[in-house]
Amino acid sequence: MAELIIQAEDLYKNYGEVAALRGVSFAVEQGEVFGLLGPNGAGKTTTVEILEGMRTPDRGIARVCGIDPEKSGSRFKEMIGAVLQSTSLPDKIRVKEAIELFAKFYSSRANTDDLLKRFQLEEKRDAFYSQLSGGQKQRLALAMALVNNPQVIFLDEPTAGLDPQVRREIYDIIEELKSEKKTVLLTTHYIEEAERLCDRVAIIDYGRVIKTGTPRELKHTSAGTTRIEVRLARPVSDGILAHLDGVADCREFDGTYVVHSTRAPQTIVALVKQLETDNNELQSLEMFSPSLEDVFIELTGRRLRD
């Protein structure tokens, strides 16, 4: 078995009354891209920041390369790189300055020009931080996470709020890190991000890991089911749809019925017949092949994003 780089064992964390973590456990091996997938407030940031040494758990064990991040000294910080979810830089700092500034704090330093090139920030090298777009800021944050050639990289929602094209650019960068055998812990609430990038994923909800595995393994949990999402002119009770041919389960979210079916064609025919009988009308129908979203719905009864 490969060396364990990141270990979280039974982490608990309360903020006053809020129980943010209620026993989070997982382990990441050397060279793995590991995803924490979960909805807003699930506890992803809390978990990652405990591992970065930025927060103290109430209970449980956190280890990165065998080091306790909480008691970490500069040796630990030299090894890790991170993109924080909520952070900023001074408005009037220039892109190149920011990279060079942070590089100076480390004994191992990546070449600034290489980073600028790799993150397509060359034309923006002299721009002030305040003049950057969201995507550019995020690319700068990624570049800064790599200034010390870290072995372990934490990325907290690196693509949140970015448009799909910028998001794909960032995916390419993360895939490069993967090919360089870096260990990456990444949080996201985008299904496709977890599926595309991660070797393994932990699904996290209400401060607990509810399932861990490769995206393929996880999807096997909902093996063979197709997700059908329908909107109807008039509401029906869930029960009616749940009894249609081939339906494994059916849930309603804000007027959309999400039906998991093992035999999609039969289910659709049955659905149309049922609607005719009820004098109801189909407003829209979409079909999806099984994804982590379905795993999440099955495990929690909720969607990842509402």
Add this chain to the structure above:
Amino acid sequence: MASNPIGNTLTLTKIRVRLAMRNRTFLFFSLIMPLGFLFFFVTIFSKNDPVWTAYILGAILTMTVMGSFWGLSVQLVMFREAGILRRFRLAPLGAGPMLASSILANYILVIPSVVIEILVTKFVLHMQGWGNLWAIFLLVTIGSATFSSFGLIVASVTNTMQETQVINQVIWTAFLFLSGATVPLARFPHWIQGASLFMPATYLATGLENAATNLATNGEIITDLIALTIGVLVAFEISRQLFRWEPEAKLPGSAKLWVVVAMIPFVAFGTYENVKGDRLTRIRQDFQMMNRTATAVPPSKSH
């Protein structure tokens, strides 16, 4: 492998000086405004008396140096609130370099203002002599560090920028008006004069005024320097203990009592000077003498 606090301090100092130079408001308050005051005060109050001109230079230098109380120390609160500090926290960097860079950068930014103020007073406003330049240099250096560290304490005991502004404003007003930096100390009732000896600003103001007018002995200036140096050390250590990187890390109200601890050296000096009494006597005598000798040049005591 180990991180290098001195190297990191210098790195941070460099970038913070650069950032400040890009900030027009900062330049206005640190350079333009004191010069404006200098011309204003000299025109209105100096009565063409070179001693008074030198005295006013001392007061303006005091204001300039005390400006370090606001400058980059308060910026740390802004950095903390904006989540900028937490990004620095990820790097192998302690609180020490972050705080020390506030002091050092403030100092580097104060120097040009001080030099310009002295040159303008000398050549445009026709000050006679140069005052005690060594004493001025030392007082500016230590004074800037002292007031930066007081700013750091306020920054570390307050939880929001708003709180910082309010507390700073109150302390600043006291510093400005009760230290002799604006109204000569000798004009105040005796009890205020006595009370002012408990304020760090007074040591800077009387020190710089004496250095500029050349009315003080080296021994007196050394007392001022000692008071200010102890102030820096205590204030720096307190702010290092209370330093917070995270915007949501709040301090309990009781922690504000640390400000009181920072004042202890000055309480000690204030008590000492009040009991001894000759500093105030001197301040009053010099003031009377300056008023009497309308245009005469005072004898230099320090050489």
